[in-house]
Amino acid sequence: MSSGPDDKLIFKLLGPIEVIGAEEQVQVPPGRQQTILGALLLEANRVVAMDQLIDLVWEHTPPSTARAQIQICVSALRREFTRVGVDAQIETRQPGYLLRVAADKIDAVVFERRVAESEAATRQGRVEEASTILRSALALWRGPTLGGAAATLQNKALRLDEKRLSVLENCIDMELLLGRHHALIAELQSLVTEHPLRERPRGQLMLALYRSGRKPEALDVYRTGRDLFIEHLGLEPSDQLRKLETAILTDDQVLRLDQQKPAPITVQNVVSPHQLPATIADFVGRQDLVARVEAVLSDDHTTMPVVNISGKAGIGKSTLAVHVAHRVAAETYPDGQLYCDLRGTQAQPATPAEVLGRFLSALGAVGSSLPDSADERADMYRSMLANRRVLVVLDDAASESQVHQLLPGSPTCGVIVTSRTRLTGLAGSHLVDVDFMDSGDALELLRRIIGVQRLGSEPVAAAALADVMGGLPLALRIIGARLAARPHWTLASMVGRLSDERHRLDELVHGDMVVRASLSLTYDGLAAETRRVMRLMSLLEAESLPVWTASALTDDERHRGFDMLERLVDAQLLDVAGSDVTGLPRYRFHDLIRLFAKEQLAVHEAPAAQLAAVERVTGGWLAMAEQAHKKLYGGDFTVLHGHGQRWQPHASYVGQVLEDPLGWLESERQSLCAAVFQAADAGLDELCWDLATTLVTLFETRSYCDDWQHTHERALEAVRKAGNKRGTAALLCSLGSLHQSQRRMDAARTALEPALELFLELDDVHGLALVRRNLGLLEYHEGRPERAALVFEQSLAGFQHVDDVVGQAYVVSQLAQLSLDRGEHELAVGQLRGALGMCREISSPRVEAQILYRLGSAMLVQGRYEQAQQLITSVLGMVQRSGDIVGESYALHSLGLINGRMRMFTEAGRLLRRAIRLCEENLDRVGAARIRLDLAQLVAQRGETFHAVAIVEQAMMTFQELRLALWESKAVAVLEKITAETAAPTAVPSNGGAR
Structure with a gap:
């Protein structure tokens, strides 16, 4: 156990830097050498760039001799x-230096390991052992991290010092x-003196004194502490600290030691993903490598x-990784397997934020709950994998920096990374180099492809063929597939055909020339139309x-894409990558074959x-997305369209897609976004x-806010470059909706006002109706209901002019909300029933749910509680079935209010708190704050005035920060209502079933 003696340490960072040799301690001079050593130690076993070291030593004014001086310090x-x-x-x-040292020789690493051991002990209920391990970890500290190092390293040092404080508090x-x-x-008195504004140790000291009879x-x-917080921060202590004071004042039994139970440790309820690609049936050889990798992943x-x-x-790196992953998955990593192609060899490698978004979605996180930054996503990712046995396969990594944030934090997980180069900067990783196949394995691979009888009939030619292929699995598979497709060819004839290519095959050791030549052999054997599809x-x-893209690329009205793609699959030039929602195959290239195909494209296809x-493929994506929208909204409503040419996939395929239009959009999300980006790049x-x-x-x-923003920003660049005013206005209007949904009102206005000007200039009635709808919402949320009503009326007139029924229904429902706010309940109900009738005429379930929600709200304010409950319960079912998380939070909020009015207080509180949690997961701070106002009033009704005031103050901080004057x-x-009623609180039954 790592919590043992520390006499084996060589490098000590947790205090002034110390380096201990076999003979004596190294005296590192202060200044540059300490700064350089500190930087190398903080990134031990990872490369630190020369430029980074120069910046650390001289910040922004390095001398001309800076590189030489760094080299002198390193030599010393x-x-x-x-x-x-x-x-x-x-x-x-390159591009700097790497300090190679065993991880257990650095005190900071030992500290982290002991903290992890303690967490494991805690999860198993061994609290006393866990605390002992943490004390041994804390004993490693001798003062502030990197005590005498340069100020430029202090940011990283402070992170370690903050970790120490957190561990000490735990x-x-x-x-x-x-x-x-x-x-x-x-110890606590000293800690509070050192950190007087830190609440957690202050609370711990209060508890220790109270339990000691003081x-x-x-x-x-x-x-x-309260005086200090008010004086220095202008804030009251936290709700938690105030509750502790109240408990001490009242001698609350919860503070007694025999009432304290260790909090149960539960495994997070996440999805178990199984993302590994299929392993190949004819995997050959590599038994030593398979055993090595399997041993590393399977050991304790x-x-x-x-x-x-x-x-x-x-x-064969990816093949080996997937093969081993399947072998260890079931027994060693039963909680799931994550897989991603990092595209490290492509022009635009996958970013850590993108990959983390995919992994979090696969683990069960809804799109709306995903944080924006890669760091926050990495924190969520590690939390979701804590204590779970999950295998992560990261294929085709470009560098260590692409991988670091994708590593789980739990020792129960395992990771396989494939890359063209050794990633030596991944501390503690086991390096496995894959070399060429030997002749025996090469022959065995050919035997499995073309059959034992055929191989055995020409042993000399078979050996020569394996030798010509140079042991490269890709080349062997290509030639084997070609022979299998031509049973009348002899192996000797194939050797003869390859003899003129020998120079290019020999170059395999130095680069990819042989790969290109081998691919040419297969490519040249294809029919002209199949070669063109490949290009x-x-x-x-x-x-x-999907299949239809091949037909769109060639403008094939007979839709023969499937046959041509299957010929490419037979020739090992294209892979089957699963199936789409219609059950037809999906296809993808191996990266090297894609490069080869692109070379042929440049030679044989003109830029036009x-x-x-x-253009045809993008038109095909648009045609189907347009049909999906119509199916979901009951028509082509609340969306603008341009004059781009559509390309129509086969009618039967489109029919299958429209059986589940939202499911199809979801399944093709990555391809659809990629189509937007490529269309933008193509002009x-x-x-x-x-x-x-x-x-x-x-x-x-589905609250895919990242995709919404990224596609629109890229498209906005394209339309502005082209001088496309209508496209610019439509995108700005849509971005305004995005910003409003995220409660970024200033950003929304910045987008919507230029959109309004452009639509006015174009005299675009439909566009004006859409942007005025959004501006009306903006006016409403900013506390200007009269102005909102005027803008909504203008929007309604526009929607009526273009016969946009869903647009009309939506605006009428907004006008009804204004009527409700004014107390004109009957008018609001009439407006909402009219809007509901519009939606039902054209079958628009999403807007219908929104209108039913407002109708339920109207019933609530009229005191018709049972009718309101029935309506909102139906809305909750609708939004849950469609995966509308935002709509679910609204429905839960309303049901909470209804239960409160029906004096079902316990159930009301549960629903309101659940709604707040959903809003917070959606990053909807305003929604959460609004619900807190209703929760506060419910809590006050139960006589918990202190708690109710704290809830209101928390909501008010949000409204003040976002400058929402109305709210x-x-x-x-x-707040005034709650405090006014404090003098004579009303007793409320505690059981939630009382009416």
């Missing part, structure tokens, strides 16, 4: 390490649980196992493609022909903006 450190026998090396690695919590309150008082002192600690671990499989292009398929950027092919501005805005049907329903005034009114 190396000499000193050698002189005193330090078991570590500073290696020169340790004290455990020891309080173990009844050691007497022994902790002195109640007045415990209360004095609170009052002193105190740290997470990471395997880096590296080798030349086409050597044109390489145009498209999506990870995998390439552009026309991309297809009309198709680009039209497809981007049509996809809001999906983005809005801030409502919060003030709620």
Whole structure:
């Protein structure tokens, strides 16, 4: 166990830097050498760039001799390490240096390991052992991290010091649980003195004093802290600290030690993904590598196992990774397997944020709950994988930086990374190099492809063929497939055909020339139309493609794409990557074959022909997305379209897609977004903006805010470059909707006002109706109901002019909300019933649910509680079935209010808190704050005035921060009401079933 003696440490960072050699301690001079050593230690076993070291030493004014001076310092450190026998090396690695040292020789790493051990012990209920381990971890500290190092390193040092404080507080919590309150008082008093504005140790000290029979002192600690918070921060203590003070004042039994139970540790309820591609049936050889990787992943671990499989292009890295992953998945990683192609060899590798978004979705996180930053996504990802046995396969990594945030934090997980180069900067990873196949394995692979009888009939030619292929699996598979497709060819004839290519095959060791030549052999044997499909398929950027795209690329009205793609599959030039919602296959290229196809494309297809092919495929995506929107909304409502040319896939295929239009949009989300980006890059501005805005049907329903923003921003660049005013206006209008949904009102106005000007200039009635609808909402949310009503009336007139029924229904429902706010209940009900009739005429379930929600709200304010409950319950079912998380939060809020009015207080509180949680997951701070106002009034009704006031104050802070004057005034009114009723509280039955 790593919590043992520390006499094996070489490098100590947790305090002034110390380096301990076999003979004596190294004296590192302060200044540059300490700064450089500190930087290398903080990134131990990872490369630190020369430019980074220069910035750390001189910040923004380095001398002309900076590089030379860094080299001199590194040389001095190396000499000193050698002189005193330090078991570590500073290696020169482009673009800088790498300090190679065993992880258990650095105190900071040992600290992290002990913290992880303690967490494991805690999960198993071994609290006393966990606290002992944490004390051994904390004992490693000798002062502030990197005590004498340069200020430029202090940001990283401060993160470690903050971690120490957090760990110390966790340790004290455990020891309080173990009844050691007497022994902790002195340490806590010192900690509170050092960090007077830190609430957690202050609360711990209050609890320790109280349990030691020193109640007045415990209360004095609170009052002193409160004065400090008000003086220095202008804030009251947190709700948690105020509750602790109240508990101490009232001698609440919950503070007694025998009432404290260790919090149950539960595994997060996440989905178990199974994303591994299919393993190949004819996997051959590599038994030593399979055993090595399997052993690393299957052994018991105190740290997470990471395997880096590296080798030349086409050597079989991905095949080996997937093969081993399937072998260990069921027994060692039963909680799931995550897989992603990082596209490290492509022009636009996958970003960590993108991959984390995919993984979090696969683990069960809804799109609306995904944080914006990669760091926050990484935190959520590690939390969801904590204590779970999940295998992560990261294929085709470009660099360590692409991988670091994708590594789980739990030793119960395992990781396989494949890459063209060795990723030596992945600390603690097991490197596995994949080399060429030997002749025996090469022959065995050929035997499995073409059959034992055929191989055995020409043993000499078979051996020669394996030798000519140079042991490259990709080349062997290509030639084997070609022979299998031509049973009348002899192996000797194939050897003869390859003899003139020998020079190119020999170049395999140095690069990819042999791969190109081998691919040419298969490519040249295809029919002309199949070769053209292969070339044109390489145009498209999506990870995998459905059948119809082949027909669109060639403008084939007979829709023979399936047959041509299957010929490419037979020739091993295209892979089947699963199936789409219709059950037809999806296809993808191996990256090397895509490069080859692109080379052929440049030779054989004119730029105009390439552009026309991309235009047809984009037109096909738009045609189907348009049909999906119509099916979901009952017609072509609340969306603008441009004049881009549509391309229609086969009618039967479209019919199958429209059986589940939202499911199809979801399944093709990556391809549809890629089509927007490619259309933008190609200058297809009309198709680009039209497809981007049509996809809001999906983005809005499933809260894919990242996709919404990225597609629109890229399309906006394209339309502005083309001078496309209508496309610009449509995208700005849609971006305004996005910003409003995220409560970014300033950003919404910045987008909507220019959109209004453009639509006015174009005299676009439909566009004006849409942008005025959004501006009306903006006026309403900013507290100007009269102005909102005027803008809504203008919008309604526009929708009526263009016969947009859903647009009319939506605006009428907004006008009804204004009527409700004015107390004109009957008018509102009449308006809503009219809007509901419009939706039902054309079958628009999403807007119908929104209108039913408002109708239920109208019933609520009229006191018709049972009718309101029935309506909102039906709405809740509708939005849950469609996956509308935002709509679900609204329905729960309304049901909470209804239950409160029906005096079902316990159920009302549960529903309101659930609605708040959903809003917070959707990053809807305003929605959460609005619900808190209603929760506060419910809590006040139960006599919990102190708690109710705290809830209102929390909501008010949100309204003030976002400058929502109308809601801030409502919060003030709620606060005044609660405080006015404090003098004579009404007793409320505690059982939630009382009416």
